[in-house]
Amino acid sequence: MGSSPRVETELEAEMSEQQMSDQVSDRSSAETLRETVRARYAEAARSKQAHASCCGPNPALSTEDNVYRGNERDGATVFGAGLYDGDEASGPAIEASLGCGVPTAVAALDEGETVLDLGSGAGGDVLISARRVGPSGKVYGLDMTTEMLELARANAAEAGAENVEFVEGYLEDIPLPDATVDVVVSNCVINLAADKNLVLREAARVTRPGGRLAVSDVVADEEMDEATRADMAAYTGCIAGALTEAEYREALAANGWEQITLETTHRVHDQASAAIIRATRTRTLTPTRTETA
Numbered sequence: 001m002g003s004s005p006r007v008e009t010e011l012e013a014e015m016s017e018q019q020m021s022d023q024v025s026d027r028s029s030a031e032t033l034r035e036t037v038r039a040r041y042a043e044a045a046r047s048k049q050a051h052a053s054c055c056g057p058n059p060a061l062s063t064e065d066n067v068y069r070g071n072e073r074d075g076a077t078v079f080g081a082g083l084y085d086g087d088e089a090s091g092p093a094i095e096a097s098l099g100c101g102v103p104t105a106v107a108a109l110d111e112g113e114t115v116l117d118l119g120s121g122a123g124g125d126v127l128i129s130a131r132r133v134g135p136s137g138k139v140y141g142l143d144m145t146t147e148m149l150e151l152a153r154a155n156a157a158e159a160g161a162e163n164v165e166f167v168e169g170y171l172e173d174i175p176l177p178d179a180t181v182d183v184v185v186s187n188c189v190i191n192l193a194a195d196k197n198l199v200l201r202e203a204a205r206v207t208r209p210g211g212r213l214a215v216s217d218v219v220a221d222e223e224m225d226e227a228t229r230a231d232m233a234a235y236t237g238c239i240a241g242a243l244t245e246a247e248y249r250e251a252l253a254a255n256g257w258e259q260i261t262l263e264t265t266h267r268v269h270d271q272a273s274a275a276i277i278r279a280t281r282t283r284t285l286t287p288t289r290t291e292t293a
């Protein structure tokens with residue numbers, strides 16, 4: 001015997017209220033996370049410390065509580081400027097690197113291409129990309145932190161880079177038109193976003209069909225424990241927010257990317273590794289811009 005229309009209506013109303021409450025809670029949690037990450041980046045920009053990595057130790061924690069000891073693990077560099085080498089491994093922008101890899105090393109950039117760096121920080125990867133695409137190309141650096149943007153623009157001016165533009169905004173709501181760029185790069189930033197599916201879909205939206213994605217990021221082990229995932233301090237250290245390899249592949253495939261490869265490069269934590277993730281923008285799916293709350 002079915003429920004009466006009145007009972008069904010009341011149940012639907014209760015479910016609707018619960019869903020609305022959950023959505024508000026999710027938005028609040030996402031905003032709290034965003035502000036925590038923003039504060040960490042702002043402090044790193046103000047200090048201009050090459051060792052002050054957003055993927056490194058949280059200075060607010062004691063040595064015993066920190067997951068990392070500087071930018072090294074077991075005597076090897078796992079974060080920051082030490083991962084770069086060659087002629088491009090110098091200059092203030094690289095010295096202030098906060099990343100876990102070198103995405104420009106595998107992006108295979110060509111003369112005249114347009115590049116977007118998600119979470120561009122002090123501008124190191126933007127400047128490397130700018131040299132590779134040449135004066136006929138263009139590189140956008142996207143960051144949400146005013147202090148980082150100011151530092152990046154100063155570094156670009158010092159380097160004499162004229163084919164770069166730094167824009168303020170969120171990875172979940174990229175302030176660029178559809179099909180603007182040929183290549184998206186990012187260095188240990190996507191894992192800090194609360195909604196990684198939206199970030200990857202936005203990246204696909206602004207990328208031309210057939211374009212490329214080449215990012216360095218932290219990838220969690222399948223057995224990462226809930227205590228680590230729940231730790232906000234670890235989140236701003238790039239660990240708690242990391243996807244597993246299977247989750248990363250699934251998110252890319254669901255949001256406009258194909259020909260996906262993921263190669264781990266080095267361990268950064270007992271339960272996570274750094275990795276290079278590459279993919280190609282699908283030619284059939286056309287992601288549409290999603291407005292964020």
